[in-house]
Amino acid sequence: MSENEFKDPDPALWAPAEKGPVGQFFAPVAGFGVTLSTMFRPTSTEQYPEEKVPTQARYHGRHHLNRYPDGLERCIGCELCAWACPADAIYVEAGANTPEEQYSPGERFGKVYQINYLRCIFCGYCIQACPTRALTMTNEFELAGPTREGLIYEKQDLLAPMGENMLAAPHPMVPGTSDADYYRGSVTGPVPEQIEWVREHRPDDPTLQNKGA
Ligand code: SF4
Ligand code: SF4
Numbered sequence: 001m002s003e004n005e006f007k008d009p010d011p012a013l014w015a016p017a018e019k020g021p022v023g024q025f026f027a028p029v030a031g032f033g034v035t036l037s038t039m040f041r042p043t044s045t046e047q048y049p050e051e052k053v054p055t056q057a058r059y060h061g062r063h064h065l066n067r068y069p070d071g072l073e074r075c076i077g078c079e080l081c082a083w084a085c086p087a088d089a090i091y092v093e094a095g096a097n098t099p100e101e102q103y104s105p106g107e108r109f110g111k112v113y114q115i116n117y118l119r120c121i122f123c124g125y126c127i128q129a130c131p132t133r134a135l136t137m138t139n140e141f142e143l144a145g146p147t148r149e150g151l152i153y154e155k156q157d158l159l160a161p162m163g164e165n166m167l168a169a170p171h172p173m174v175p176g177t178s179d180a181d182y183y184r185g186s187v188t189g190p191v192p193e194q195i196e197w198v199r200e201h202r203p204d205d206p207t208l209q210n211k212g213a
Pocket of ligand 2: 074075076077078079080081082092110129130131132133134135
């Protein structure tokens with residue numbers, strides 16, 4: 001027989017193991033062995049939703065669009081997250097920042113931002129693609145709803161809550177800084193010039209509270 005000629009595999013490779021006399025005697029009730037042994041183990045049933053078990057720290061839940069410490073948005077509308085998404089769940093439209101309406105450091109901001117949670121498979125490719133760490137994932141997993149439209153989250157649904165010291169956008173960048181300074185963490189909070197600008201343009205803005213006279 002030549003080396004390449006087909007050989008039947010050994011039937012013993014897939015045939016069930018032969019049982020001895022004891023094995024044959026208990027075979028009809030062998031399945032109950034699993035039931036009996038499980039009855040004496042601690043139960044692992046979770047009483048959800050009455051009791052919510054915390055997820056693992058790196059669990060992939062719903063997304064957040066983050067802000068810098070002075071309140072400007074991190075998203076620059078580059079669409080890299082949308083291109084990385086294998087489920088085509090993200091839609092982004094960029095807008096141009098202007099001196100009157102500066103939402104993020106640099107030239108552009110995410111004007112329209114949507115994530116369709118009917119499509120999202122929580123793979124995390126989008127957060128890896130984001131160059132400014134604008135997009136991250138939280139541990140929140142309760143994402144059910146009565147309508148399909150309600151599961152398409154808009155920008156206002158995805159923006160992270162304002163931090164205690166933040167000043168709501170739009171407002172100018174910290175004077176003398178660039179978008180790179182923001183990315184490197186040089187901006188640690190709003191400065192008086194920004195607070196003054198918001199006070200002049202939006203005197204009723206609630207984030208002005210506790211920001212000095
Ligand atoms: S987690 Fe995955 S599927 Fe969901 S939006 Fe991001 S890239 Fe798309
Ligand atoms: S979330 Fe990140 S990747 Fe997506 S558009 Fe904004 S900056 Fe770009």
